Amino acid sequence: MPKGLKFAFPILAFAALLGFFFIGLFRDPSYIPSPFINQPAPGFDLPRLQANDQRLTLIDMRGNYSLVNVWATWCAGCRQEHEALLSIVADYNMPIYGLNWKDEPAKAKQWLRELGNPYVANGVDVIGTTAIDWGVYGAPETFLLSPDGVVLHKHIGPLTLDIWRTDFMPLMQEQGG
Amino acid sequence: MIKRVSQVLSLVLATLLLSAPVLAIDPQIPFSNAADQVRYEQLTSEIRCLVCQNETIADSTAALAVDLRREVRRMVEEGMTNTEIKGFLVARYGDFVLYRPQFKSTTALLWLAPFLLLVIGGIAFTVVLKRRSMLPKDIDAPLMND
Numbered sequence: 067m068p069k070g071l072k073f074a075f076p077i078l079a080f081a082a083l084l085g086f087f088f089i090g091l092f093r094d095p096s097y098i099p100s101p102f103i104n105q106p107a108p109g110f111d112l113p114r115l116q117a118n119d120q121r122l123t124l125i126d127m128r129g130n131y132s133l134v135n136v137w138a139t140w141c142a143g144c145r146q147e148h149e150a151l152l153s154i155v156a157d158y159n160m161p162i163y164g165l166n167w168k169d170e171p172a173k174a175k176q177w178l179r180e181l182g183n184p185y186v187a188n189g190v191d192v193i194g195t196t197a198i199d200w201g202v203y204g205a206p207e208t209f210l211l212s213p214d215g216v217v218l219h220k221h222i223g224p225l226t227l228d229i230w231r232t233d234f235m236p237l238m239q240e241q242g243g
Numbered sequence: 244m245i246k247r248v249s250q251v252l253s254l255v256l257a258t259l260l261l262s263a264p265v266l267a268i269d270p271q272i273p274f275s276n277a278a279d280q281v282r283y284e285q286l287t288s289e290i291r292c293l294v295c296q297n298e299t300i301a302d303s304t305a306a307l308a309v310d311l312r313r314e315v316r317r318m319v320e321e322g323m324t325n326t327e328i329k330g331f332l333v334a335r336y337g338d339f340v341l342y343r344p345q346f347k348s349t350t351a352l353l354w355l356a357p358f359l360l361l362v363i364g365g366i367a368f369t370v371v372l373k374r375r376s377m378l379p380k381d382i383d384a385p386l387m388n389d
Contacts, residue, residue: 098293101337108335168306194310201335203293203307 100201100220107134107215108199112189115166115174122163122189124215131238133162134209135185135225136197138169139177141205147224151184154230164188167197167205210234269301269312274319283319286328287312289342299342 102108111123127134135151137144154160164185166174171190178185191197200209210219218237221229269287274280287301292308300308300315311332318328329341338344346354 095296098337098339101334168310193313194306195314198310198314198335201337203336 096204097222098203100217102201102209102217103220105217107209107211107217108201110134110165110189110196110200112165112191112196115164115171115178115188115190118171118190122187126187127161127163127211128215129213130161131213132186132211133160133234134165134200134211135162136165136167136200136202136205136207138167138205139173140169141167143224144206145181147206147226148181148184150225150227150230152182153227154225155184158230158235161186165196165200165202166190167202168192168194210237271312271316279319282325283316286315286319286325290315290329290332291340291342293336293340 107124107127109124110127111121114120114122133154151162155162162184164187166188168191171192174188174190189196194202200207204222206224208221208225209217212218219234221233274283284301288299290300290311292298292300292303292305292311294305294307295303298305298308300311314331315328318331323331329345332340333345338350344350344353
């Protein structure tokens with residue numbers, strides 16, 4: 067073995083290790099990839115927030131691209147993203163379904179009266195079992211569903227119009243209407 | 244004086260020790276079946292709370308941990324096997340939810356890396372030893388030439 071290589075090896079190994087650490091610096095440890103991407107959406111069958119005697123199910127979400135947004139009145143990030151949700155509905159005509167997670171329905175209704183209601187409908191998940199079925203671990207979370215109910219994307223954290231344009235819109239093919 | 248201090252200290256210690264059960268995070272009533280209780284405790288101490296990532300759901304007071312404990316309890320009561328219960332969680336949250344993820348193609352590097360590094364280290368070690376043994380014995384003796 068040439069002498070130079072002998073000294074180069076530990077330095078290269080150390081550099082590789084540093085490389086791993088360096089990449090690690092820029093990774094968000096709170097981001098956990100969802101196993102549902104490109105899989106059919108998990109079950110959803112919950113009482114509606116506004117009409118408690120009716121159910122909101124996946125069948126209601128079929129036919130169009132749609133967003134499923136996990137929110138609660140106790141969630142600061144949800145208030146932060148609320149304006150963005152309203153614009154996505156107003157400017158892009160996107161149906162958004164809410165999963166009102168571990169919240170008090172009265173407070174949730176008041177929130178929608180005060181801040182405006184971007185949702186087509188909300189499913190009320192008081193004890194959080196549907197959220198577990200969807201792999202939710204922190205609100206806000208937003209899923210993009212295809213017209214036939216496949217999960218195309220999941221965003222964790224407050225949604226902004228920039229994120230909407232860069233991460234969500236390219237995943238949707240031309241939507242009729 | 245010193246005696247007094249040590250008395251007070253031991254009293255404080257005793258109180259702390261006795262109060263430990265009060266601080267239990269999981270206020271649920273134990274299972275009627277002891278085997279199920281053990282299984283429940285084992286499972287919850289191997290499942291990661293995803294909100295507070297370095298805690299298990301057995302240790303965490305986060306709302307999500309409470310919900311996940313409830314789900315695990317339900318599944319244990321329904322008689323699901325440990326593999327089924329872990330599968331339920333991995334299907335929803337991915338491998339990261341388990342402190343000991345299953346061995347498969349995506350986790351192979353994670354499981355094998357320590358052994359791989361050990362082998363590399365072992366090879367380096369033997370190579371160095373071999374080289375050493377080939378050197379003249381009186382290595383400390385001053386070199387005559389050069």
